[in-house]
Structure formats: structure tokens, C-alpha cells
Amino acid sequence: MSNGPYGQLACDCGAVTLLVCGSPLGHGRDAEGEPVSFWPQEAIQLGQGASELEVSTEGSDFDVWRCRHCGEHLLHADDEAGVAVLADSREEDDEAGLALTAAQQRRLAALGYQVDPEPSGGASRAKG
Numbered sequence: 001m002s003n004g005p006y007g008q009l010a011c012d013c014g015a016v017t018l019l020v021c022g023s024p025l026g027h028g029r030d031a032e033g034e035p036v037s038f039w040p041q042e043a044i045q046l047g048q049g050a051s052e053l054e055v056s057t058e059g060s061d062f063d064v065w066r067c068r069h070c071g072e073h074l075l076h077a078d079d080e081a082g083v084a085v086l087a088d089s090r091e092e093d094d095e096a097g098l099a100l101t102a103a104q105q106r107r108l109a110a111l112g113y114q115v116d117p118e119p120s121g122g123a124s125r126a127k128g
Contacts, residue, residue: 037087
């Protein structure tokens, strides 16, 4: 676990909690238009509830992490892109730049996600 910035995400019933470290790679929208944030998979750790966490493959596209007790989807993970997709909890003053590579952006688009462009005036860290 990093000593840097982190956040905690819990399912509705509180049986499963996840810890996220660092900053998201970017923000966007899912196929239903709901805001999401994109995180490196290695930034996600299980805080509690290993026995209540169910990981299943949705189609052949990505893994879904959900609580067995309440059924809430906590994240979608795509091994090809190396990205975990979480419901967005962006703060109003969040100025994180876009750090997704072009290949990650293409993969996320193929999965039905729309990646927001980087904030105006920011320098892109994304590469190939």
C-alpha cells in the first residue's frame, strides 16, 4: 500500500471495501452515461470482505467485482488494458490529467466507455 493519496469504496451493505491508491488515469462515462473513473489495476486493494467478494467474467470482455451479500458491482477490471473502472467520485476541484495510453483509450472505447478529454490547459501524460 502506498503512503500517497488513497480512497475507500464500500458496497451498499458494507461487507466489502476496496482501497484505491494514487490518482485515477482519467475520467469518462459508461455505456449508460454514468460517470466513471479509470484506475491502474495495481492501485486497487481489498480492504475487507474477501469471503463476500465475487469476481466473475462478464462476457469475455472484463471481470466484475461484486458483493455476494448485496450484489453491488464495485468495479470492472480489464486485464488487456490493465485498467479498473470505478463509479466516479471526482471532487469538484479534481484536476487530474489524462494518463491513459492511446491503446488503453481504444480498448476502453471498444468496451463501451467514453474517455473524457484532459482538462483544458493540462499536459497529457498519455503515450502510445
